[in-house]
Amino acid sequence: xxxxxxxQRATAALERSALVQAYRTMRTIRAFEDRVHDEFATxxxxxxxxxxxxxxxxxxxxxxxxxxxxxxxxxxxxxGHCIAKGVDPRTMMAEIFGRATGTCKGKGGxxxxxxxxxxxxxxxxxxxGGPPLICGTALAAKQAxxxxxxxxFFGDGASNQGTxxxxxxxxxxxxxxxxxxxxxxxxxxxxxxxxxxxxxxxxDRAAGFGMPGVIVDGFDFFAVHEAxxxxxxxxxxxxxxxxxxxxxxxxxGHFEGDGQAYRADEVxxxxxxxxxxLRFREHVTATGRVPESELDDVDAAVTALIDESVTQARxxxxxxxxxxxxxxxxxx
Amino acid sequence: xxxxxxxxVANPLSGRDVRRLVARASVFPTxxxxxxxxxxxxxxxxxxxxxxxxxxxxxGISAEVLRAQRRLRPGRDAPWPEVEFCEPDRLTETAADTTxxxxxxxxxGAAVIVCLxxxxxxxxxxxxxxxxPLLALSTGTNNVFxxxxxxxxxxxxxxxxxxxxxxxDEVARPAGLLQVRAGERSxxxxxxxxxxxAGQVGSKAVWDPAELVELFCTFAEPDAVGLxxxxxxxxxxxxxxxxxxxxxxDPQAQQVVRAPLAPGLxxxxxxxxARELGVGELVExxxxxxxxxxxxxxxxxxxxxxxxxxxxxxxxxxxxxVRAVLTRAADGGLLQRPRE
Numbered sequence: 001x002x003x004x005x006x007x008q009r010a011t012a013a014l015e016r017s018a019l020v021q022a023y024r025t026m027r028t029i030r031a032f033e034d035r036v037h038d039e040f041a042t043x044x045x046x047x048x049x050x051x052x053x054x055x056x057x058x059x060x061x062x063x064x065x066x067x068x069x070x071x072x073x074x075x076x077x078x079x080g081h082c083i084a085k086g087v088d089p090r091t092m093m094a095e096i097f098g099r100a101t102g103t104c105k106g107k108g109g110x111x112x113x114x115x116x117x118x119x120x121x122x123x124x125x126x127x128x129g130g131p132p133l134i135c136g137t138a139l140a141a142k143q144a145x146x147x148x149x150x151x152x153f154f155g156d157g158a159s160n161q162g163t164x165x166x167x168x169x170x171x172x173x174x175x176x177x178x179x180x181x182x183x184x185x186x187x188x189x190x191x192x193x194x195x196x197x198x199x200x201x202x203x204d205r206a207a208g209f210g211m212p213g214v215i216v217d218g219f220d221f222f223a224v225h226e227a228x229x230x231x232x233x234x235x236x237x238x239x240x241x242x243x244x245x246x247x248x249x250x251x252x253g254h255f256e257g258d259g260q261a262y263r264a265d266e267v268x269x270x271x272x273x274x275x276x277x278l279r280f281r282e283h284v285t286a287t288g289r290v291p292e293s294e295l296d297d298v299d300a301a302v303t304a305l306i307d308e309s310v311t312q313a314r315x316x317x318x319x320x321x322x323x324x325x326x327x328x329x330x331x332x
Numbered sequence: 333x334x335x336x337x338x339x340x341v342a343n344p345l346s347g348r349d350v351r352r353l354v355a356r357a358s359v360f361p362t363x364x365x366x367x368x369x370x371x372x373x374x375x376x377x378x379x380x381x382x383x384x385x386x387x388x389x390x391x392g393i394s395a396e397v398l399r400a401q402r403r404l405r406p407g408r409d410a411p412w413p414e415v416e417f418c419e420p421d422r423l424t425e426t427a428a429d430t431t432x433x434x435x436x437x438x439x440x441g442a443a444v445i446v447c448l449x450x451x452x453x454x455x456x457x458x459x460x461x462x463x464x465p466l467l468a469l470s471t472g473t474n475n476v477f478x479x480x481x482x483x484x485x486x487x488x489x490x491x492x493x494x495x496x497x498x499x500x501d502e503v504a505r506p507a508g509l510l511q512v513r514a515g516e517r518s519x520x521x522x523x524x525x526x527x528x529x530a531g532q533v534g535s536k537a538v539w540d541p542a543e544l545v546e547l548f549c550t551f552a553e554p555d556a557v558g559l560x561x562x563x564x565x566x567x568x569x570x571x572x573x574x575x576x577x578x579x580x581x582d583p584q585a586q587q588v589v590r591a592p593l594a595p596g597l598x599x600x601x602x603x604x605x606a607r608e609l610g611v612g613e614l615v616e617x618x619x620x621x622x623x624x625x626x627x628x629x630x631x632x633x634x635x636x637x638x639x640x641x642x643x644x645x646x647x648x649x650x651x652x653x654v655r656a657v658l659t660r661a662a663d664g665g666l667l668q669r670p671r672e
Contacts, residue, residue: 010354011540011630013531200362200392203348207359215348222534227350234353242353247425283532287621287635 344391356596
């Protein structure tokens with residue numbers, strides 16, 4: 001009698017270099033978002049921004065398993081997904097400031113940052129817009145047979161949209177290499193998920209589509225990383241789609257300027273006790289896996305990078321008027 | 333007992349961990365948990381329980397029970413006892429909510445506490461229920477400690493004990509308990525403690541046997557699912573026996589056991605030795621760093637200088653034996669009456 005199951009090592013300790021990479025990504029997202037929060041208050045950023053601070057472990061824990069074959073689709077709250085998938089924070093900052101040096105030449109802004117060269121299909125202005133896109137990339141990967149997967153991040157609000165439910169159905173029917181990551185931060189704008197999500201847990205809906213549904217602590221990088229690793233390996237090997245629900249709290253309002261009268265003190269509590277960066281740092285230093293000084297060096301490098309991105313963005317030109325009709329689908 | 337009170341604590345998050353992905357475990361929907369609470373309440377009322385205290389949660393169980401209470405049609409639907417919901421200062425959506433609910437029930441004078449969840453939920457409830465008899469029903473994943481049993485029948489048993497129709501002392505058996513310590517952390521386990529080489533607590537479940545070093549069980553049944561099934565298949569030890577089982581595990585061991593580590597997950601586990609674990613025996617773990625899983629969930633990370641210790645104790649929770657209660661009900665004709 002032999003053991004035919006493949007050896008699964010998802011729970012094994014990560015190498016030091018991977019731990020530092022995870023920390024750098026989460027720290028970069030946090031520093032980027034905190035800085036955008038400050039810069040937005042100056043009035044120099046056009047349009048809306050929706051900040052990802054507090055949710056870093058999700059994008060990081062998922063995207064660390066992805067490579068150039070893979071594509072992700074994002075949400076309004078897309079900066080973290082962009083950074084985790086390898087988009088340059090300097091061009092992202094320029095994009096948010098509406099500058100010609102931005103990821104999308106300054107014409108998209110925060111909610112439309114996309115970098116196809118990195119497999120980042122875009123933040124999305126449409127709630128529930130991402131999951132159908134992922135069915136397309138996952139189908140392409142399946143046809144090409146290259147082992148690529150498509151990952152759709154979406155929120156608790158989008159979990160109630162028909163597009164999301166249709167995409168999960170299609171992914172299951174076609175057995176697509178897809179991962180649906182429901183980022184449940186408790187509120188769709190100001191509407192509580194506990195009130196608006198009929199099944200109470202988004203993951204429970206997976207049963208209706210014949211796919212596994214799992215809930216993980218979204219503040220815990222390791223929990224997300226383990227579960228996402230299993231789901232992505234399963235998708236790559238032809239096992240089909242998975243619905244992964246990560247639960248956490250966003251640290252800022254739905255958008256910058258949101259008065260947040262709908263929620264109490266959960267942000268302060270989360271920052272104090274469950275914050276992903278605090279917990280990660282505590283774990284890797286207490287277990288001796290990464291020295292404190294190395295993490296301090298990462299913090300300093302990230303601060304310098306974000307300073308540089310803002311300085312460069314502010315100095316960069318805005319798109320020229322004659323660029324108004326370029327990069328659009330309709331030819332004028 | 334004129335004013336019998338029974339507590340019901342239900343974990344909204346049980347039955348949803350990563351084992352639905354790495355194994356073939358089922359989701360236990362919130363609606364079904366709320367249904368079970370309602371079936372318990374009907375059964376309580378039918379044997380004369382007048383008050384029930386139900387845990388409050390943000391996962392939708394208590395909300396559904398409240399809605400059902402408002403929809404009850406007098407004379408048509410089975411009556412309920414008077415239901416009060418726990419009113420904690422705050423809900424954390426963690427195990428602390430189970431603890432505070434059980435503590436509130438004990439403080440309110442509950443005669444029996446019914447717990448809906450998996451092994452993890454029962455473990456938390458057991459820590460808080462003191463000497464109040466516990467009836468653990470399965471709505472989780474591995475469910476070695478809680479029973480897979482119809483809530484209506486469990487409700488009859490809990491009600492008969494709460495009203496004093498059946499004496500608790502005759503039908504509640506004390507369970508064993510494993511206490512594990514590492515550094516400043518101390519946790520009890522009702523079923524098993526596994527010492528693992530995993531890198532972190534992470535997604536909590538244990539599904540890779542190659543990482544396991546030692547396994548301790550309060551009891552070991554050959555027809556169990558979960559880590560204790562490994563012990564159950566090589567060194568069975570029934571629940572009602574005071575001693576437990578200790579196994580040394582090694583992927584290179586000469587003897588391998590094919591065991592159901594989770595629903596749908598049959599893995600071969602190398603067992604290098606198996607022996608009885610005596611009550612009171614203190615075992616020191618000789619591993620420089622690793623993770624300790626209690627009742628199938630990784631809970632404690634330890635490193636150098638935090639040498640873990642495991643001890644089997646006999647003072648676990650008092651568990652209601654549903655079959656024993658209903659056997660006494662049958663013998664005493666407690667659910668019979670002559671037609672008027």
